[in-house]
Amino acid sequence: xxxxxxxxxxxxxxxxxxxxxxxxxxxxxREDLSLTGSKRGCDDSSCGCxxxxxxxVPMLSCVAIASCYQDCExxxxxxxxxxxxxxxxxxxxAVAGGAQCGYCTPGFLIATKxxxxxxxxxxxxxxxxxxxxxLCRCTGYMQIYESVKLAIERAQAREAAKTAxxxx
Amino acid sequence: xxxxxxRVARPSTIEEAVRLLADNGPEAVIIAGGTDVVPNLQxxxxxxxxxxxxxxxxxxxxxxxxxxxxxxLGALTTLTEIVxxxxxxxxxxVLVSAAATIAGPLQxxxxxxxxxxxxxxxxxxxxxxxxxxxxxxxxxxxxxxxxHVAPGGKRCWAAWSGDSAPALLTLDAEVEITGPRGRRRLxxxxxxxxxxxxxxxxxxxxxxxxxxxxxxxxxRRGIYHKLRIRDSIDYPLAGVAVTLExxxxxxxxxxxxxxxxxxxxxxxxxxxxxxLVGQRYxxxxxxxxxxxxxxxxxxxxxxxxTPVYRREMVRLFARRALxxxxxNGNA
Amino acid sequence: xxxxxxIAAHDCGKALNPMTVEGQIExxxxxxxxxxxxxEMVWNKGRLMNPTLLEYRIPSxxxxxxxxxxxxxxxxxxxPFGAKEAGEGSLAAxxxxxxxxIYDAVGVRINTLPITPEKILAALREKxxxxxxxxxxxxxxxxx
Ligand SMILES: Cc1cc2nc3c(=O)[nH]c(=O)nc-3n(C[C@H](O)[C@H](O)[C@H](O)COP(=O)(O)OP(=O)(O)OC[C@H]3O[C@@H](n4cnc5c(N)ncnc54)[C@H](O)[C@@H]3O)c2cc1C
Numbered sequence: 001x002x003x004x005x006x007x008x009x010x011x012x013x014x015x016x017x018x019x020x021x022x023x024x025x026x027x028x029x030r031e032d033l034s035l036t037g038s039k040r041g042c043d044d045s046s047c048g049c050x051x052x053x054x055x056x057v058p059m060l061s062c063v064a065i066a067s068c069y070q071d072c073e074x075x076x077x078x079x080x081x082x083x084x085x086x087x088x089x090x091x092x093x094a095v096a097g098g099a100q101c102g103y104c105t106p107g108f109l110i111a112t113k114x115x116x117x118x119x120x121x122x123x124x125x126x127x128x129x130x131x132x133x134x135l136c137r138c139t140g141y142m143q144i145y146e147s148v149k150l151a152i153e154r155a156q157a158r159e160a161a162k163t164a165x166x167x168x
Numbered sequence: 169x170x171x172x173x174x175r176v177a178r179p180s181t182i183e184e185a186v187r188l189l190a191d192n193g194p195e196a197v198i199i200a201g202g203t204d205v206v207p208n209l210q211x212x213x214x215x216x217x218x219x220x221x222x223x224x225x226x227x228x229x230x231x232x233x234x235x236x237x238x239x240x241l242g243a244l245t246t247l248t249e250i251v252x253x254x255x256x257x258x259x260x261x262v263l264v265s266a267a268a269t270i271a272g273p274l275q276x277x278x279x280x281x282x283x284x285x286x287x288x289x290x291x292x293x294x295x296x297x298x299x300x301x302x303x304x305x306x307x308x309x310x311x312x313x314x315x316h317v318a319p320g321g322k323r324c325w326a327a328w329s330g331d332s333a334p335a336l337l338t339l340d341a342e343v344e345i346t347g348p349r350g351r352r353r354l355x356x357x358x359x360x361x362x363x364x365x366x367x368x369x370x371x372x373x374x375x376x377x378x379x380x381x382x383x384x385x386x387x388r389r390g391i392y393h394k395l396r397i398r399d400s401i402d403y404p405l406a407g408v409a410v411t412l413e414x415x416x417x418x419x420x421x422x423x424x425x426x427x428x429x430x431x432x433x434x435x436x437x438x439x440x441x442x443x444l445v446g447q448r449y450x451x452x453x454x455x456x457x458x459x460x461x462x463x464x465x466x467x468x469x470x471x472x473x474t475p476v477y478r479r480e481m482v483r484l485f486a487r488r489a490l491x492x493x494x495x496n497g498n499a
Numbered sequence: 500x501x502x503x504x505x506i507a508a509h510d511c512g513k514a515l516n517p518m519t520v521e522g523q524i525e526x527x528x529x530x531x532x533x534x535x536x537x538x539e540m541v542w543n544k545g546r547l548m549n550p551t552l553l554e555y556r557i558p559s560x561x562x563x564x565x566x567x568x569x570x571x572x573x574x575x576x577x578x579p580f581g582a583k584e585a586g587e588g589s590l591a592a593x594x595x596x597x598x599x600x601i602y603d604a605v606g607v608r609i610n611t612l613p614i615t616p617e618k619i620l621a622a623l624r625e626k627x628x629x630x631x632x633x634x635x636x637x638x639x640x641x642x643x
Binding site: 041042043044045046047096097100128129131132134135137138139140141142143 | 518519521522525526527528529530532551552553557559560561563565566568
């Protein structure tokens, strides 16, 4: 087994891992970096539970060979917001019932985050399409859409609070 | 499931990639987006010694205008780029609508055009875990000598299950292939061998570097219909692409019909251009072409849904797509 | 075939957490939808042919319709704090609802799951054949 030094920027931190060259990004994240938020939900890259952002683009970490993503910037569900804080997307899912058993949730959070990062006010159809690589067995997707809508509202509220003049 | 142990090479030029492929022969496997090859590796469908990751080769990226007004799509152009390209949307809509049906948005962010054109053929008896296949003693395509789809036969019927190839066939696209002896260009139709085991005319030491779309098919009205059970994350069970050029008086000037997922190759329906060019629309004519489409398709039980139904859908899709393309005129 | 909208009312006893009850109803309806139209374990001589999420097709966001859930509250004196259940009831009802909607739309009854377009087409042809057969002898109906 050839081990290779894999250098990744994960959730804002530079990480160097010695791992077999063919090791999947998902396994590197879970086993070598103890970031167990990303999940393995299937065996053929069809469920979306393992989604992470690679240079801002949502991708499936279960088909990404880690050493092929040298020097890339990876954001996992753990890195969506700084420790102790919640991103509006996380708030939305926490409050509006977007997570039931929770197994698919990290993937949905990542796909939602990527959507709202470049389209802060999507239509329901755009939300459906953006989430159509992610399977959920529990919710019937309805409360997931509610969660995304709430996330949009929360993000707008935060924006408004930031720009509002102090004391008003 | 786990990945087989292998070395990962990351060439940054085409020449370097070709050298790696030539040096390692059958022990090397190209990996682009990895959305097809990585699941297959985990199922132990192949166990290469070297994975040649071509993503660092910058010149394989992007969409550019080439000589004679042709459009060049680099092999690493992602499916997301294709779906979002205003240039392709305006000039080659059939490709955009076919690419938009591939897998789901996350797979499309990773999946490349080159990978889509070189996809491994698929079969319910082949795309299974090693554990599953072992119980059966394998199949003709892998580790065995029996075809479970057509027992007794010596031919592999694993189905070509890509969506962009039929669309590109209706646009007279060419693939550019690079190997140790340099570059060559091939009409896409000649790239496919219609053999489940030996699917494409690509040497072990070659890679697909670009796809060319000729200027003469730009602006052709095109339609792609795909049979699938789930509206996302589902390979085609059958697919039909159609492009037409109809003049002002309603006479057909050019026509192509291609089918996918019902043979070991994506195939042009030869009769379509012969019978349609010079003709005006008639339901009877369109029916006849649709019938030729199902004679071209030979689906077997390689996927969900029965061969009878998949043939039926090929006919329906061909008829519907021709009707739509004809009646809505040429863009 | 496309399901446009599903409305489900469910008597769950006392709704201890209404948002969760709605989530349970919607999730159950979703599973019923999948079972009704596209999920199937395909066996061949004792072998499962589709042991993956790619081939065992639970519905994606694209074909799952809008699901509207209605909580019908009652108090069950036997249940904890008056609750009954909210996990499975709506699943069971969804399947016949879809089967009936198909019957209402095209007039054929499919009695095996999943109800695929292929089965509906076969049933429509069978019906056509029977009608033609009934009309044929001694009438001028004939086959169409
Ligand atoms: C859940 C799921 C659903 C899918 N659904 C569909 C679908 O509906 N329709 C569809 O068409 N595809 C589908 N795919 C397959 C895949 O996502 C796409 O076909 C994608 O375009 C493949 O590109 P890639 O870059 O990921 O290929 P890779 O996996 O990197 O490569 C695929 C094959 O092509 C070879 N290859 C790659 N690039 C080159 C090159 N430049 N020259 C020579 N050989 C090369 C590789 O060696 C390999 O054999 C699906 C995949 C998944 C995981």
